[in-house]
Amino acid sequence: MPEIALTAWQILIVKVLVILMVVPMGAIVGGYAEHKVMAHLQHRLGPMYPGGFHGWATTLADGIKFLYKEDIIPDAADKRVFSLAPAAIMVPIIMIYLVIPMDESLVIEDLDVGIFYLLAISSVSTIGVLMAGWSSANKYALIGALRSAAQLIAYELPVVLSAAAVAMLAGSLSLVDIVRAQDWMFILWPPGLGLALFLVFVTGAIAEMTRVPFDMPIAESEIITGPFTEYTGMRYIFSHMFAEMGHLIAFGGIGATLFLGGFQPIVPWEPLEVIPGIVWFLLKTFFMIFLFLWIRPTFPRVREDQLQKFAWKFLIPLSLVLILLTGAWVLYV
Amino acid sequence: MAVTEDRGLADTNIDGVRDSSDVAAEVSSGKLMTEEMILNVGPQHPATHGVFRLLATIDGEVLVDADPIIGYMHRGYEKLVEARDYRQITNLVSRMDWLSGINNEIPLHIALETLMEIEVPPRAQYLRVAMLEMNRIINHLMFFASFGAELGAITPAFYAFREREDIQFALEMATGGRMHFGFFRPGGLKEDVPRGFFAQALKGVRQVIDRLPDYENLLIGNEIFKQRTVNVGVLPTDVAYNYGVSGPIARGSDITFDVRKDEPYLVYDQFDFDVCSAPHGDCFDRFWVLLHEVVESAKIVEQAIEGMPSGPIMGKVPRVVQAPEGEVYVRTENSLGELGMYLVSDGDRRPYRLKIRTPSYNNVSALPYVLKNTFVADMIAILGSFFFVLGDIDR
Numbered sequence: 020m021p022e023i024a025l026t027a028w029q030i031l032i033v034k035v036l037v038i039l040m041v042v043p044m045g046a047i048v049g050g051y052a053e054h055k056v057m058a059h060l061q062h063r064l065g066p067m068y069p070g071g072f073h074g075w076a077t078t079l080a081d082g083i084k085f086l087y088k089e090d091i092i093p094d095a096a097d098k099r100v101f102s103l104a105p106a107a108i109m110v111p112i113i114m115i116y117l118v119i120p121m122d123e124s125l126v127i128e129d130l131d132v133g134i135f136y137l138l139a140i141s142s143v144s145t146i147g148v149l150m151a152g153w154s155s156a157n158k159y160a161l162i163g164a165l166r167s168a169a170q171l172i173a174y175e176l177p178v179v180l181s182a183a184a185v186a187m188l189a190g191s192l193s194l195v196d197i198v199r200a201q202d203w204m205f206i207l208w209p210p211g212l213g214l215a216l217f218l219v220f221v222t223g224a225i226a227e228m229t230r231v232p233f234d235m236p237i238a239e240s241e242i243i244t245g246p247f248t249e250y251t252g253m254r255y256i257f258s259h260m261f262a263e264m265g266h267l268i269a270f271g272g273i274g275a276t277l278f279l280g281g282f283q284p285i286v287p288w289e290p291l292e293v294i295p296g297i298v299w300f301l302l303k304t305f306f307m308i309f310l311f312l313w314i315r316p317t318f319p320r321v322r323e324d325q326l327q328k329f330a331w332k333f334l335i336p337l338s339l340v341l342i343l344l345t346g347a348w349v350l351y352v
Numbered sequence: 353m354a355v356t357e358d359r360g361l362a363d364t365n366i367d368g369v370r371d372s373s374d375v376a377a378e379v380s381s382g383k384l385m386t387e388e389m390i391l392n393v394g395p396q397h398p399a400t401h402g403v404f405r406l407l408a409t410i411d412g413e414v415l416v417d418a419d420p421i422i423g424y425m426h427r428g429y430e431k432l433v434e435a436r437d438y439r440q441i442t443n444l445v446s447r448m449d450w451l452s453g454i455n456n457e458i459p460l461h462i463a464l465e466t467l468m469e470i471e472v473p474p475r476a477q478y479l480r481v482a483m484l485e486m487n488r489i490i491n492h493l494m495f496f497a498s499f500g501a502e503l504g505a506i507t508p509a510f511y512a513f514r515e516r517e518d519i520q521f522a523l524e525m526a527t528g529g530r531m532h533f534g535f536f537r538p539g540g541l542k543e544d545v546p547r548g549f550f551a552q553a554l555k556g557v558r559q560v561i562d563r564l565p566d567y568e569n570l571l572i573g574n575e576i577f578k579q580r581t582v583n584v585g586v587l588p589t590d591v592a593y594n595y596g597v598s599g600p601i602a603r604g605s606d607i608t609f610d611v612r613k614d615e616p617y618l619v620y621d622q623f624d625f626d627v628c629s630a631p632h633g634d635c636f637d638r639f640w641v642l643l644h645e646v647v648e649s650a651k652i653v654e655q656a657i658e659g660m661p662s663g664p665i666m667g668k669v670p671r672v673v674q675a676p677e678g679e680v681y682v683r684t685e686n687s688l689g690e691l692g693m694y695l696v697s698d699g700d701r702r703p704y705r706l707k708i709r710t711p712s713y714n715n716v717s718a719l720p721y722v723l724k725n726t727f728v729a730d731m732i733a734i735l736g737s738f739f740f741v742l743g744d745i746d747r
Contacts, residue, residue, distance in 0.1 A: 061510040158391050162413075162728070231504050232576055240399050240502045241732045319576045320504025322729040323413050 034127045038116050046264035049308065050078035056312040088252035095156035096249065104154060105257035107147030112265040114140050119272040120195045122282045122296035133194035134186050137273060138179050144262065145171045151258055152246035163245020166323055167229060167236035173330035174226035180338035181220040184345040185277045198281035206278045209348050217278045219338050224270040230311060232318040233326055267311055275303035388416055395424050399502055399732045402742030415731055418723035420716055425746040430708060437701040438464060438538065438673045446532045448710060449744035452491040452687040453532045454483055459682040462617055463695040464538045467675040476540035476665045477619045482656040485649040486519050486553060489560060491687035492646045495739045499639060500571055502736040503580055508571050515563060518556035525549050538673050540666035550657050557650040564647060581636035585722045585734035588633055595718040599689025599711050600645060601738060603629040604638035611685040623655045635737040642739065674701050686711050688739055712744035
């Protein structure tokens with residue numbers, strides 16, 4: 020294979036293009052997966068016609084439909100903030116993908132503080148949600164935005180704490196190093212502790228993505244679509260659909276990286292190593308996404324005050340205890 | 353609808369905005385300063401099942417006050433029926449509570465039969481009971497579905513609709529309709545049921561009885577569901593009495609009143625069924641009653657079909673349906689509560705006056721009481737557990 024020499028600028032452009040492709044493509048695939056997984060969990064077929072085979076083109080068609088919709092900005096809205104909000108939501112989500120290692124060397128930027136960056140950037144998009152809710156001049160949007168912010172503050176902590184425990188186990192903040200440290204996936208080893216951390220992480224991640232059962236901010240039977248009530252067309256796609264799917268896939272990737280051993284085989288066994296790392300990574304990410312999709316049709320929605328109580332009185336103390344146990348494990352085992 | 357209770361807005365002016373003295377008092381008492389906001393829930397809102405408006409005063413997540421505003425769907429049925437003859441009215445009244453169409457038709461027919469002194473043959477009576485109860489099952493499963501969906505559980509809706517379909521199909525076989533059946537006639541039925549109807553109906557109701565435990569596990573047994581409904585939206589027994597609440601909602605508040613049992617019409621006194629009731633009056637109890645009534649209805653359908661007499665399905669009815677002068681009040685147990693019709697006839701082919709007492713109208717009047725000082729999220733649970741149909745409120 021001839022060596023292709025690229026300048027730093029060219030590499031940067033390629034990387035940017037790849038990242039920019041991931042979210043929309045992922046949203047299309049993820050949206051279809053969501054349709055189908057939910058349908059089959061509910062004794063129905065889901066979309067069957069668009070595209071011919073099992074309705075594969077449904078989300079594509081949906082996207083094209085949204086492209087043609089009128090872009091309505093309400094008269095009373097703060098127009099500049101209202102138009103900027105979808106970008107403020109989308110950009111941080113796209114930036115999450117920068118540090119997720121898909122293979123040993125297949126990572127856009129292997130930051131030394133990867134996990135720190137990851138957790139910081141994944142909560143920035145809430146500012147966009149607040150912008151959207153506040154500028155819409157709609158009371159439902161306002162309620163939704165405030166719920167969203169409150170929820171982020173409450174559930175960011177368990178996610179951070181469980182990720183911190185992982186960093187302690189791996190002894191590094193770099194995501195590639197964290198994956199390398201997992202000869203056995205962290206969910207299996209240390210026994211029990213890893214699983215508990217994983218469950219805390221999944222709960223917090225679901226809440227941060229505002230998915231059922233923690234989807235109070237966008238509860239469609241109560242406050243329509245929360246912060247995105249007034250959005251139409253492409254702005255709606257960006258602020259809600261792409262953001263939701265982008266988040267879903269990002270957290271799937273993060274979960275796979277932190278707890279399921281990323282690009283490593285599921286068990287340290289020689290013959291499994293012939294399978295390339297990216298395959299392992301994608302399999303694990305899909306598993307995580309399936310887990311998130313599975314939870315949605317299973318549970319009712321938690322009320323706002325119960326949601327806060329659950330976070331502050333149960334999840335955060337639990338994750339603090341887990342941090343303690345992790346520390347003991349790292350020190351003595 | 354005027355709120356009769358204390359509105360709880362004594363310290364605010366009409367817009368819910370405090371004046372400066374209130375704010376000063378609040379700051380000096382060390383309370384956090386918040387401002388109330390008026391939120392219009394509806395008339396177009398997914399949780400209201402139609403055009404129902406709730407003028408809600410909210411303080412953050414707390415619903416300080418709620419004022420239901422109805423009338424967006426008023427179609428003037430009570431006046432309209434005065435210009436229609438009895439055959440046409442049958443199909444009009446079935447559009448009041450569109451989820452239990454056949455249940456709306458029955459009081460009118462009983463009223464007519466009472467005035468005209470028509471004897472309805474037993475087969476027609478049994479068939480009527482079977483169909484009424486099948487319709488009740490369909491209606492209750494619909495509310496089961498929508499209540500789950502309102503709490504964010506999307507799956508029960510699909511399960512319920514799958515179960516509804518078999519019963520729906522049986523009714524469709526006999527009547528040709530899926531919502532507005534129009535199968536009853538003064539004196540009996542339009543025609544006898546087709547072959548295969550009984551088998552299909554039995555299949556449908558037995559399936560419901562079999563699968564109901566699954567639903568209980570899926571929704572009622574869910575911890576989140578319990579948290580959302582237990583002790584939420586409590587309607588005490590005396591308040592329920594005062595507002596004239598009836599049906600599953602009243603029975604959820606420990607009122608064991610069921611017209612089918614207490615004042616049996618048709619042949620309900622010949623069947624063995626229980627009146628479900630629950631003591632606490634919260635959303636959970638209302639929902640529990642609703643779900644268990646499905647089983648009781650299914651039992652009635654089974655008994656009716658097993659004991660189905662043979663014979664004619666039509667009594668001796670004159671060629672022109674024309675009620676003699678007189679008046680009669682008939683009350684029946686609609687799916688959502690007591691449906692009463694007060695028919696005054698001056699001997700014409702049209703009613704002189706038909707006053708309709710619909711269950712949803714009275715049930716919804718208790719909403720302001722229940723909604724006060726709840727959370728916005730509870731509002732949805734309460735609206736969902738009040739099982740109302742807009743057409744039934746506004747007529």
